[in-house]
Amino acid sequence: MSHTPKVQLIKATQTPQTTIGIALDTAYLTSLSPGTQPSTGIYMIDNRLNIGSYNEGQMELYTFCYPGDNVSFYAQPIDTQRGDSVSIIGINVSYGNVFGGSLGAPQPTDNAAYWIGRAINSGRQTYQVQVLITDENHNVYVINWDPFIQTVGS
Numbered sequence: 001m002s003h004t005p006k007v008q009l010i011k012a013t014q015t016p017q018t019t020i021g022i023a024l025d026t027a028y029l030t031s032l033s034p035g036t037q038p039s040t041g042i043y044m045i046d047n048r049l050n051i052g053s054y055n056e057g058q059m060e061l062y063t064f065c066y067p068g069d070n071v072s073f074y075a076q077p078i079d080t081q082r083g084d085s086v087s088i089i090g091i092n093v094s095y096g097n098v099f100g101g102s103l104g105a106p107q108p109t110d111n112a113a114y115w116i117g118r119a120i121n122s123g124r125q126t127y128q129v130q131v132l133i134t135d136e137n138h139n140v141y142v143i144n145w146d147p148f149i150q151t152v153g154s
Contacts, residue, residue, distance in 0.1 A: 001091055004087045011045050014070055016070040016071060017071075018046060018047065018066075018072070019072050020045070020061065020072065020074075021075075021076070022075040022076070023044075023078050024042055024043075024076070024086055024133065025078050025135050026077040026086065027079060028041040029042070029082075030135050032141075035145075037145070039059070040053060042059045042143070043057050043104055044059065044061035045057060048065055051064045058097065059147070060146065060148065062148045063151050064149075064150050065099055065149060066119065068118070070118050071106065071149070072116045074114045075088050075113045084132070086113055087113055088108065088112065088115050088130070089142070090107075090128070091106040091125050091129055091130070091132035091142075092128045093125060094125075094128050094129070094142040095125060096118070096123055096127075096136050098125035099117050099118065099119065099121075099127075100118075100121050115131070121151070122151070124150070125148065125149050126147075126148050127147065128144050130144040131143050131144070136143070
């Protein structure tokens, strides 16, 4: 009789049904004066256009998902040849309770650019993504903005 390793079971329960990708124009974002919040240079996409997501390719993506979905977030520099790196350092709720507080709050994984959470409650939510950019000269920049998530169906 073979047994499935516990690690695989844990990983299977974390498989995202909703995936949110974040592409960052690090050359532009690192050129901004300190304290300047960007109005462009951040491009978000998800895999939920078929259930109503919109603002694909913009900073303030409006993602639709189903209650119970695991929701992943990954960030990546657009120009990987520059030597910049990006890490998600926070995903915080500004308004609403889709993630259900600590129950489904997005958490970091062993990859600093990849976080995963769970849509616990029905409703809509504004959340803030915080990203750390480290440029090729090891200068660091913190960027944040506020996209949206909403559940559909039951």
